[in-house]
Amino acid sequence: MNLKQKFPIIDALQASKWDRATFQQLADSGLDAVHVTLAFWHDCKETLSIISKWNQWFIDHNDLILLVRTIDDVRIAHDTSRVGIIFGFQNSSPIEDELGLIEIFHTLGVRVMQLTYNNQSLLGTGCYESNDAGLTNFGRNAIDEMNRLGMVIDVSHTSEITCFEAIEYSKCPIAVTHANPISYRNVVRNKSDELLIALAESGGMLGFSLYPLHLEDGSDCTLESFCQMVCRAADLIGVEHLGIGSDLCLGWPDDYLEYMRSGTWSSTSSKNESSSALIWPDYPSWFCKLNDFSNIGEGLLETGFNSEEVNMIMGANWLRFFEEVW
Amino acid sequence: MNLKQKFPIIDALQASKWDRATFQQLADSGLDAVHVTLAFWHDCKETLSIISKWNQWFIDHNDLILLVRTIDDVRIAHDTSRVGIIFGFQNSSPIEDELGLIEIFHTLGVRVMQLTYNNQSLLGTGCYESNDAGLTNFGRNAIDEMNRLGMVIDVSHTSEITCFEAIEYSKCPIAVTHANPISYRNVVRNKSDELLIALAESGGMLGFSLYPLHLEDGSDCTLESFCQMVCRAADLIGVEHLGIGSDLCLGWPDDYLEYMRSGTWSSTSSKNESSSALIWPDYPSWFCKLNDFSNIGEGLLETGFNSEEVNMIMGANWLRFFEEVW
Structure with missing residues (x-):
């Protein structure tokens, strides 16, 4: 599948270490836009x-x-023949405790912000916390402000109750930019069917993750297994709510993985993502570089999606969603 | 003189304490735009x-x-029938030691930055320092960046050598947004004839200050005295380089004056502005509120400027200058 002839091809989450070589690979990949992570724990x-x-x-x-x-x-x-860069945060740490910073960052181009990253944030509870207190006072104000400005509310790393409350509270549809159904692989970062149904009913989007720990059999996951998961999700919530959020993290040394997990809030490495290993897992052989997006398109066609549906999943749904929210 | 029928009327420096009442006075004053100070010592x-x-x-x-x-x-x-607000800094403190913050603030709307505020900054020497080291390494880089982005370089509170070097180094004309000729009143904040000639020869602008300590006889300065000063400056550097930068600071308590002078860099109040008093001086009776801009226009007409020249001084010169730099 030659993605360069298709439009739009959008990846709703990448967190790679960028340099000219990676930008060149991006431009060669056929992607039209990618949502990139600017901040995890950064103030x-x-x-x-x-x-x-x-x-x-x-x-x-x-x-x-x-x-x-x-x-x-x-x-x-x-x-x-370039790639559009969509600025996003995986945490609310950049806005610290100040509501007005949301507009400041929006003016600077930020279009997506996660409410939480694994831990409790000032806005809500992260998916790795023991207790889930839902949205906070500041969290509701932040959602109002994001709605007003047109910034996507992302709940990929957010706890179940906080996700449900965000869906309920937000006037705009929200997104899980990068996660899979828990029914496909039962890990903390994946999402329950009940949540995915509520997400879709409010007009929201799910971006499928290619991060090995979110996949059946991890690094050994087959393309067929991945595409079958997409198929079942389409049956559950409708193909118009599905996209790709690959969670591709290329080029980082292992110590950056430790930073992503533990920031400065822990003196010992945190054992998130169901793995105690502090080394980057291998991506599946059919999706380990930027050029491999075409493999997903081909896999989806072989699984039985028609070409219009593949076009929706590969980017048209994200574009429609972004147009609605922004 | 009914300023509401004139265009453009621009004040190139106000640093008042703002609230709805003051904005209402601004809108009633006939001003079309005002350059407001966001930061003195703020990071x-x-x-x-x-x-x-x-x-x-x-x-x-x-x-x-x-x-x-x-x-x-x-x-x-x-x-x-509104007033345009032009964002500016009276110091380089907001960009700290980071060149990239100039573009960040430009994106957020900032269109003017002073290189220094009285003291040495990371960019250059302020007008109240004992020794004048001129532009710094960072200062030259900052000027390059401000030239690239189209941000006005303001040297009102900057030392003589640093002013000369900024005029020489900058590819765009620069501004003294609020000061008067030293030949009119000999205080540290006013500018030498040599400097004003170099400023004008490079296409720069001088905004006349109404701050009492920059005026002949201070608070007792007459409108005629002020307008005669403008007249002599027009003879010296040409009417096309002249505007108003009133330095109007309304509504602040006296302790804010102390902050403006001493920030957090001094434990005792600094005795700048040729006055040891830490109370706000009274503005002249003919210029003590926002509605009084019309008095200046009338005074300039009576001094002998024709209506086109008055229009230039009251705003058309600033508009042409901003268009060129921005």
């Missing part, structure tokens, strides 16, 4: 420094990437 | 909080004010 000032770095990259690699502020920018990326 | 995060406050004001007082991002916004302000 406001650290996040501004990261945005500054991206601003310089947009100048230095203007032939390969551009910032996505509106969905028109995704079309511009396609038409100029 | 990056404190400045973001101030911008957040303004973002809320732009929503709450949308009938009176709007943010100026381009000169078109000044015309929109005039046509809708």
